[in-house]
Amino acid sequence: xxxxxxIVSALGEDPLDAITHHTSLVEMRMPDPAGLAPxxxxxxxxxxxxxxxxxxxxxxxxxHPPQPPYTPGLEYAGVVAWAGAEVTHVRxxxxxxxDPFLAGPRSHGDYQRYGGFASYGVAPGVAVxxxxxxxxxxxxxxxxxxxxxxxxxxxxxxxxAAGETVLVHGASGSTGLAAxxxxxxxxxxxxxxxxSDDKLAVVKAQGADHVINTKAPxxxxxxxxxxxxxxDGRGVDVVYDGVGGDISVESLRCVRFGARxxxxxxxxxxxxxxxxxxxxxxxxxxxxxxLIMMKGLDVLGCPTVISTVNDPSLRAPRLQQVLAWAxxxxxxxxxxxxxxxxxxxxxxxAKWNGEVIGGCVLHP
Ligand SMILES: NC(=O)c1ccc[n+]([C@@H]2O[C@H](COP(=O)([O-])OP(=O)(O)OC[C@H]3O[C@@H](n4cnc5c(N)ncnc54)[C@H](OP(=O)(O)O)[C@@H]3O)[C@@H](O)[C@H]2O)c1
Numbered sequence: 001x002x003x004x005x006x007i008v009s010a011l012g013e014d015p016l017d018a019i020t021h022h023t024s025l026v027e028m029r030m031p032d033p034a035g036l037a038p039x040x041x042x043x044x045x046x047x048x049x050x051x052x053x054x055x056x057x058x059x060x061x062x063x064h065p066p067q068p069p070y071t072p073g074l075e076y077a078g079v080v081a082w083a084g085a086e087v088t089h090v091r092x093x094x095x096x097x098x099d100p101f102l103a104g105p106r107s108h109g110d111y112q113r114y115g116g117f118a119s120y121g122v123a124p125g126v127a128v129x130x131x132x133x134x135x136x137x138x139x140x141x142x143x144x145x146x147x148x149x150x151x152x153x154x155x156x157x158x159x160x161a162a163g164e165t166v167l168v169h170g171a172s173g174s175t176g177l178a179a180x181x182x183x184x185x186x187x188x189x190x191x192x193x194x195x196s197d198d199k200l201a202v203v204k205a206q207g208a209d210h211v212i213n214t215k216a217p218x219x220x221x222x223x224x225x226x227x228x229x230x231x232d233g234r235g236v237d238v239v240y241d242g243v244g245g246d247i248s249v250e251s252l253r254c255v256r257f258g259a260r261x262x263x264x265x266x267x268x269x270x271x272x273x274x275x276x277x278x279x280x281x282x283x284x285x286x287x288x289x290x291l292i293m294m295k296g297l298d299v300l301g302c303p304t305v306i307s308t309v310n311d312p313s314l315r316a317p318r319l320q321q322v323l324a325w326a327x328x329x330x331x332x333x334x335x336x337x338x339x340x341x342x343x344x345x346x347x348x349x350a351k352w353n354g355e356v357i358g359g360c361v362l363h364p
Contacts (some may be wrong), residue, residue, distance in 0.1 A: 003028045005118030006344050007069045011060040013275040018058035019348045030120050038084040041128045047137035048076040048116030050351045050360040051174055060277025066105045066112055073116025074100040077140035087125040095131045097140040101305060102127035117344055119364040132327035142333035142359035146178035147322045153240055153262045153302040154182055162187030164237040169247055170267050172199040177334055177358045179240045180208050185330055191230055202357045206334055220246040227254035243268045244285045252291040260298045334358035
């Protein structure tokens with residue numbers, strides 16, 4: 001047997017606990033087509049993204065917790081190894097990516113157990129898409145989750161327009177870098193923040209117009225004056241906040257009257273939910289209502305998947321635009337780290353410790 005998959009056998013107190021104590025590599029065989037439906041596809045996985053959500057899931061601190069034992073890996077790409085009789089849009093040997101909302105740990109139902117940290121995955125045909133344009137497998141497994149999130153936040157919720165200025169926090173991250181790319185495609189001016197000059201240099205090379213290092217020895221360096229200097233004292237039109245905590249409150253002082261404040265996530269405070277899959281959010285972020293009121297702000301929650309469950313019509317135009325951009329070469333996901341599957345623990349720690357810029361990928 002040369003095929004393997006990673007399993008999370010129990011939820012951890014936090015992701016590092018889960019990686020160290022509850023996550024392992026086991027052998028697997030290619031799934032037997034005899035047990036599959038005529039609409040199913042077996043994908044021989046070439047690349048699987050190691051995302052923030054994959055990490056948070058291992059401790060049950062993500063809102064959508066699969067039951068252990070499960071195989072992590074929301075998003076993956078590879079080659080069709082088998083396709084059922086009813087599958088007509090892809091055939092054996094095709095290069096494909098798998099829609100993370102319809103298969104894998106972020107999905108519901110029969111295909112949730114087939115995560116990307118494995119040699120093979122099974123997905124319903126509707127979830128299996130030809131890789132657009134010239135994207136590599138590594139890029140393809142970093143496409144939908146990141147760029148659909150950035151699109152949902154900036155376009156659907158944020159109504160970002162050409163000529164506007166957007167402040168992107170966590171811009172070296174997977175969704176943050178996607179937001180930089182999409183904001184530039186829209187024609188906006190991008191001010192990106194982060195805590196490392198080295199990572200910010202890459203973010204600038206990836207398209208950000210300005211970068212600001214917000215790190216101070218004791219935490220956050222106030223950056224209101226930097227933003228005011230870059231916007232002629234006016235403030236930004238839109239904030240894309242995937243970080244949360246202190247940086248959110250400081251950001252409320254960096255916006256023009258009537259700005260849109262997009263709540264994307266809280267990378268700085270990942271433990272708003274209790275570990276080991278217990279529910280509850282005892283330390284959720286809070287924003288001062290006086291600043292929201294006096295600046296006439298639109299504060300917009302932007303959960304990509306949940307919004308789509310509430311309004312399925314949001315998906316088609318978003319997916320179509322992201323695939324079109326990728327197909328034309330306008331979107332090219334950046335991947336800084338690649339590891340063999342056997343080094344899944346090293347890869348997950350690298351992601352958790354903030355070493356990665358854009359995507360981190362496992363090769364089964
Ligand atoms: N709204 C949605 O539908 C949606 C979808 C996907 C993800 N999210 C959420 O968005 C957030 C970011 O996701 P992601 O995939 O972009 O994560 P990621 O790849 O890990 O990036 C997070 C970035 O945040 C920055 N950061 C700033 N302060 C931090 C801190 N104290 N600890 C850790 N990182 C810090 C880091 O950049 P520096 O090191 O340069 O500061 C890092 O690159 C997460 O909370 C995630 O759950 C939301």
